[in-house]
Amino acid sequence: MARAATTADAFNAVAEPRRRQILDVLAGGERAVNDLVGVLGLAQPQVSKHLRVLREVGAVDVRDEGRQRLYRLNGQALKPIHDWVKDYERTWAERFDQLDAVLEDLKRKEQDA
Protein backbone atom coordinates (compact mmCIF):
# COMPACT_ATOMS: atom_id res chain seq x y z
CA MET A 1 0.00 0.00 0.00
CA ALA A 2 1.18 3.53 -0.63
CA ARG A 3 1.14 6.44 1.75
CA ALA A 4 -2.22 7.84 2.77
CA ALA A 5 -3.68 10.47 0.47
CA THR A 6 -2.96 14.06 1.40
CA THR A 7 -6.67 14.62 1.20
CA ALA A 8 -7.30 11.91 3.74
CA ASP A 9 -7.23 14.32 6.68
CA ALA A 10 -5.82 17.58 7.97
CA PHE A 11 -2.67 15.90 9.27
CA ASN A 12 -1.67 14.81 5.80
CA ALA A 13 -2.75 18.04 4.14
CA VAL A 14 -0.65 20.08 6.51
CA ALA A 15 2.44 17.90 6.24
CA GLU A 16 3.38 19.89 3.15
CA PRO A 17 5.20 23.12 4.07
CA ARG A 18 3.75 25.07 1.15
CA ARG A 19 0.26 24.33 2.33
CA ARG A 20 1.05 25.52 5.84
CA GLN A 21 2.43 28.64 4.26
CA ILE A 22 -0.79 29.14 2.34
CA LEU A 23 -2.81 28.82 5.51
CA ASP A 24 -0.52 31.27 7.25
CA VAL A 25 -1.13 33.82 4.52
CA LEU A 26 -4.88 33.23 4.56
CA ALA A 27 -4.85 33.77 8.31
CA GLY A 28 -4.33 37.41 7.39
CA GLY A 29 -7.52 37.49 5.37
CA GLU A 30 -9.17 36.41 2.15
CA ARG A 31 -6.89 36.17 -0.91
CA ALA A 32 -7.18 35.54 -4.62
CA VAL A 33 -5.12 32.74 -6.16
CA ASN A 34 -2.82 35.15 -7.92
CA ASP A 35 -2.04 36.93 -4.68
CA LEU A 36 -0.91 33.63 -3.26
CA VAL A 37 1.14 32.93 -6.36
CA GLY A 38 2.94 36.20 -5.79
CA VAL A 39 3.53 35.67 -2.10
CA LEU A 40 4.63 32.05 -2.37
CA GLY A 41 6.68 32.34 -5.52
CA LEU A 42 5.15 29.15 -6.87
CA ALA A 43 3.65 28.51 -10.30
CA GLN A 44 -0.07 29.10 -10.54
CA PRO A 45 -1.08 25.49 -11.24
CA GLN A 46 0.81 24.30 -8.18
CA VAL A 47 -0.96 26.81 -5.99
CA SER A 48 -4.32 25.75 -7.38
CA LYS A 49 -3.45 22.15 -6.64
CA HIS A 50 -2.46 22.89 -3.07
CA LEU A 51 -5.63 24.88 -2.60
CA ARG A 52 -7.62 21.95 -3.82
CA VAL A 53 -6.11 19.70 -1.21
CA LEU A 54 -6.82 22.25 1.48
CA ARG A 55 -10.37 22.53 0.20
CA GLU A 56 -10.88 18.79 0.32
CA VAL A 57 -9.98 18.61 3.98
CA GLY A 58 -12.07 21.67 4.70
CA ALA A 59 -9.20 23.92 5.73
CA VAL A 60 -10.22 26.64 3.27
CA ASP A 61 -13.44 27.92 1.72
CA VAL A 62 -13.85 29.58 -1.65
CA ARG A 63 -15.97 32.41 -2.92
CA ASP A 64 -16.35 33.62 -6.49
CA GLU A 65 -15.73 37.26 -7.14
CA GLY A 66 -15.86 38.12 -10.80
CA ARG A 67 -13.14 36.16 -12.49
CA GLN A 68 -11.25 35.71 -9.29
CA ARG A 69 -11.69 33.07 -6.67
CA LEU A 70 -11.18 34.28 -3.15
CA TYR A 71 -9.98 31.74 -0.63
CA ARG A 72 -10.32 32.10 3.08
CA LEU A 73 -9.16 30.14 6.07
CA ASN A 74 -11.35 27.70 7.92
CA GLY A 75 -9.27 26.97 10.99
CA GLN A 76 -11.83 24.58 12.39
CA ALA A 77 -10.36 21.85 10.21
CA LEU A 78 -7.13 22.14 12.16
CA LYS A 79 -8.74 21.50 15.51
CA PRO A 80 -8.07 17.73 15.43
CA ILE A 81 -4.38 18.46 15.09
CA HIS A 82 -4.42 20.85 17.99
CA ASP A 83 -6.44 18.45 20.08
CA TRP A 84 -3.99 15.68 19.46
CA VAL A 85 -0.77 17.57 19.96
CA LYS A 86 -1.80 19.63 22.97
CA ASP A 87 -1.69 16.57 25.20
CA TYR A 88 2.03 16.37 24.56
CA GLU A 89 2.65 19.93 25.61
CA ARG A 90 3.35 18.83 29.15
CA THR A 91 6.34 16.83 27.96
CA TRP A 92 8.26 19.96 27.12
CA ALA A 93 6.59 22.71 29.13
CA GLU A 94 7.89 22.86 32.66
CA ARG A 95 5.18 25.33 33.40
CA PHE A 96 2.83 22.38 33.63
CA ASP A 97 4.82 20.88 36.46
CA GLN A 98 4.54 24.17 38.27
CA LEU A 99 0.84 24.32 37.54
CA ASP A 100 0.47 20.83 38.96
CA ALA A 101 2.21 21.98 42.10
CA VAL A 102 -0.12 24.92 42.46
CA LEU A 103 -3.17 22.75 41.98
CA GLU A 104 -1.89 20.32 44.58
CA ASP A 105 -1.46 23.21 46.93
CA LEU A 106 -4.98 24.46 46.37
CA LYS A 107 -6.38 21.03 46.91
CA ARG A 108 -4.54 20.72 50.19
CA LYS A 109 -5.77 24.06 51.44
CA GLU A 110 -9.30 23.16 50.50
CA GLN A 111 -9.11 20.02 52.59
CA ASP A 112 -7.76 21.93 55.54
CA ALA A 113 -10.61 24.40 55.37
Add this chain to the structure above:
Amino acid sequence: MARAATTADAFNAVAEPRRRQILDVLAGGERAVNDLVGVLGLAQPQVSKHLRVLREVGAVDVRDEGRQRLYRLNGQALKPIHDWVKDYERTWAERFDQLDAVLEDLKRKEQDA
Protein backbone atom coordinates in the same frame (compact mmCIF):
# COMPACT_ATOMS: atom_id res chain seq x y z
CA MET B 1 9.25 15.50 -7.44
CA ALA B 2 7.61 13.15 -5.05
CA ARG B 3 6.08 13.93 -1.72
CA ALA B 4 8.46 14.91 1.08
CA ALA B 5 9.99 12.06 3.03
CA THR B 6 8.19 11.06 6.21
CA THR B 7 11.50 11.53 7.94
CA ALA B 8 11.76 15.12 6.75
CA ASP B 9 10.12 16.53 9.86
CA ALA B 10 7.65 15.85 12.63
CA PHE B 11 4.71 17.02 10.53
CA ASN B 12 5.31 14.30 7.97
CA ALA B 13 6.15 11.65 10.53
CA VAL B 14 2.93 12.27 12.39
CA ALA B 15 0.72 12.32 9.32
CA GLU B 16 0.53 8.53 9.58
CA PRO B 17 -2.18 7.44 12.04
CA ARG B 18 -0.26 4.37 13.18
CA ARG B 19 2.64 6.54 14.22
CA ARG B 20 0.39 8.81 16.23
CA GLN B 21 -0.97 5.71 17.86
CA ILE B 22 2.52 4.57 18.75
CA LEU B 23 3.27 7.91 20.34
CA ASP B 24 0.02 7.75 22.26
CA VAL B 25 1.00 4.39 23.68
CA LEU B 26 4.51 5.56 24.52
CA ALA B 27 3.00 8.53 26.33
CA GLY B 28 2.05 5.93 28.94
CA GLY B 29 5.66 4.90 29.41
CA GLU B 30 8.56 3.02 27.91
CA ARG B 31 7.67 -0.03 25.81
CA ALA B 32 9.42 -2.86 24.03
CA VAL B 33 8.75 -3.37 20.34
CA ASN B 34 6.77 -6.53 20.95
CA ASP B 35 4.50 -4.75 23.38
CA LEU B 36 3.67 -2.26 20.66
CA VAL B 37 3.09 -5.09 18.20
CA GLY B 38 0.53 -6.50 20.59
CA VAL B 39 -1.21 -3.23 21.25
CA LEU B 40 -1.33 -2.05 17.65
CA GLY B 41 -2.11 -5.38 16.02
CA LEU B 42 0.47 -4.73 13.34
CA ALA B 43 3.19 -7.05 12.10
CA GLN B 44 6.53 -6.63 13.84
CA PRO B 45 8.47 -5.35 10.82
CA GLN B 46 5.90 -2.62 10.25
CA VAL B 47 6.18 -1.49 13.82
CA SER B 48 9.97 -1.41 13.58
CA LYS B 49 9.71 0.66 10.44
CA HIS B 50 7.36 3.16 12.01
CA LEU B 51 9.62 3.38 15.03
CA ARG B 52 12.52 4.10 12.77
CA VAL B 53 10.72 7.05 11.23
CA LEU B 54 9.82 8.36 14.66
CA ARG B 55 13.44 7.95 15.71
CA GLU B 56 14.71 9.87 12.71
CA VAL B 57 12.61 12.90 13.55
CA GLY B 58 13.56 12.60 17.20
CA ALA B 59 10.08 11.80 18.48
CA VAL B 60 11.28 8.68 20.30
CA ASP B 61 14.46 7.51 21.97
CA VAL B 62 15.70 3.94 22.33
CA ARG B 63 17.46 2.04 25.04
CA ASP B 64 18.83 -1.48 24.92
CA GLU B 65 17.73 -3.84 27.63
CA GLY B 66 19.06 -7.32 27.04
CA ARG B 67 17.62 -8.51 23.77
CA GLN B 68 14.81 -6.01 23.90
CA ARG B 69 14.81 -2.44 22.73
CA LEU B 70 12.79 -0.10 24.86
CA TYR B 71 11.34 2.95 23.16
CA ARG B 72 10.23 6.04 24.96
CA LEU B 73 8.53 9.24 23.93
CA ASN B 74 10.39 12.45 23.29
CA GLY B 75 7.56 14.94 23.03
CA GLN B 76 9.91 17.82 22.41
CA ALA B 77 9.99 16.85 18.74
CA LEU B 78 6.27 17.66 18.54
CA LYS B 79 6.69 21.21 19.78
CA PRO B 80 6.96 22.71 16.26
CA ILE B 81 3.58 21.23 15.43
CA HIS B 82 2.02 22.65 18.55
CA ASP B 83 3.66 26.01 17.99
CA TRP B 84 2.28 26.19 14.49
CA VAL B 85 -1.24 25.03 15.15
CA LYS B 86 -1.86 26.89 18.38
CA ASP B 87 -2.08 30.19 16.52
CA TYR B 88 -5.15 28.87 14.77
CA GLU B 89 -6.91 28.00 17.98
CA ARG B 90 -8.60 31.40 18.07
CA THR B 91 -10.40 30.58 14.82
CA TRP B 92 -12.56 27.98 16.50
CA ALA B 93 -12.43 28.82 20.19
CA GLU B 94 -14.98 31.43 21.11
CA ARG B 95 -13.36 31.59 24.49
CA PHE B 96 -10.72 33.74 22.89
CA ASP B 97 -13.22 36.36 21.85
CA GLN B 98 -14.45 36.46 25.39
CA LEU B 99 -10.92 36.69 26.66
CA ASP B 100 -10.30 39.58 24.32
CA ALA B 101 -13.36 41.31 25.71
CA VAL B 102 -12.13 40.85 29.25
CA LEU B 103 -8.72 42.20 28.39
CA GLU B 104 -10.32 45.21 26.72
CA ASP B 105 -12.31 45.79 29.84
CA LEU B 106 -9.29 45.60 32.06
CA LYS B 107 -7.41 48.00 29.88
CA ARG B 108 -10.24 50.49 30.00
CA LYS B 109 -10.49 50.29 33.79
CA GLU B 110 -6.77 50.82 34.05
CA GLN B 111 -6.99 53.98 32.02
CA ASP B 112 -9.84 55.29 34.14
CA ALA B 113 -7.86 54.71 37.31
Add this chain to the structure above:
DNA sequence: TTGACATATTCCTATATGGGTATACGATTC
Protein backbone atom coordinates in the same frame (compact mmCIF):
# COMPACT_ATOMS: atom_id res chain seq x y z
C1' DT C 1 -17.52 38.02 -31.33
C1' DT C 2 -12.81 38.40 -30.10
C1' DG C 3 -9.29 38.85 -26.90
C1' DA C 4 -7.31 39.19 -22.40
C1' DC C 5 -7.29 37.70 -17.78
C1' DA C 6 -7.82 34.33 -13.66
C1' DT C 7 -8.00 29.75 -12.34
C1' DA C 8 -8.50 24.70 -12.75
C1' DT C 9 -7.37 20.42 -14.83
C1' DT C 10 -4.71 17.06 -17.47
C1' DC C 11 -0.61 14.57 -18.63
C1' DC C 12 4.05 13.27 -17.56
C1' DT C 13 7.84 11.83 -14.51
C1' DA C 14 10.74 10.82 -10.53
C1' DT C 15 10.26 9.48 -6.02
C1' DA C 16 8.81 7.86 -1.55
C1' DT C 17 6.14 5.35 0.58
C1' DG C 18 3.52 1.29 3.70
C1' DG C 19 2.34 -3.33 3.97
C1' DG C 20 3.71 -8.38 3.24
C1' DT C 21 7.24 -11.83 3.46
C1' DA C 22 11.73 -13.58 4.09
C1' DT C 23 15.82 -13.02 6.23
C1' DA C 24 19.82 -11.03 8.73
C1' DC C 25 21.66 -9.68 13.22
C1' DG C 26 22.50 -9.52 18.24
C1' DA C 27 21.78 -11.29 22.84
C1' DT C 28 20.51 -15.20 25.89
C1' DT C 29 19.97 -19.78 27.21
C1' DC C 30 20.94 -24.63 26.97
Add this chain to the structure above:
DNA sequence: GAATCGTATACCCATATAGGAATATGTCAA
Protein backbone atom coordinates in the same frame (compact mmCIF):
# COMPACT_ATOMS: atom_id res chain seq x y z
C1' DG D 1 28.38 -24.21 19.62
C1' DA D 2 23.34 -24.66 18.71
C1' DA D 3 18.72 -23.31 19.25
C1' DT D 4 15.77 -19.41 20.34
C1' DC D 5 13.99 -15.02 21.20
C1' DG D 6 13.51 -9.96 19.92
C1' DT D 7 14.35 -6.62 16.32
C1' DA D 8 15.89 -4.58 12.20
C1' DT D 9 16.55 -4.71 7.36
C1' DA D 10 15.97 -6.11 2.44
C1' DC D 11 13.06 -6.84 -1.34
C1' DC D 12 8.75 -6.56 -3.96
C1' DC D 13 4.52 -4.13 -5.31
C1' DA D 14 0.67 -0.90 -5.72
C1' DT D 15 -0.23 3.76 -5.03
C1' DA D 16 -0.10 8.71 -4.39
C1' DT D 17 2.16 12.29 -4.77
C1' DA D 18 4.50 17.38 -6.20
C1' DG D 19 6.32 19.96 -9.69
C1' DG D 20 6.57 21.29 -14.80
C1' DA D 21 4.24 22.26 -19.09
C1' DA D 22 0.30 22.57 -21.87
C1' DT D 23 -4.37 23.23 -22.12
C1' DA D 24 -9.29 23.69 -20.78
C1' DT D 25 -12.81 26.57 -18.53
C1' DG D 26 -15.02 30.70 -17.12
C1' DT D 27 -15.50 35.79 -16.88
C1' DC D 28 -15.13 40.39 -18.25
C1' DA D 29 -13.89 44.06 -21.67
C1' DA D 30 -13.83 46.21 -26.27
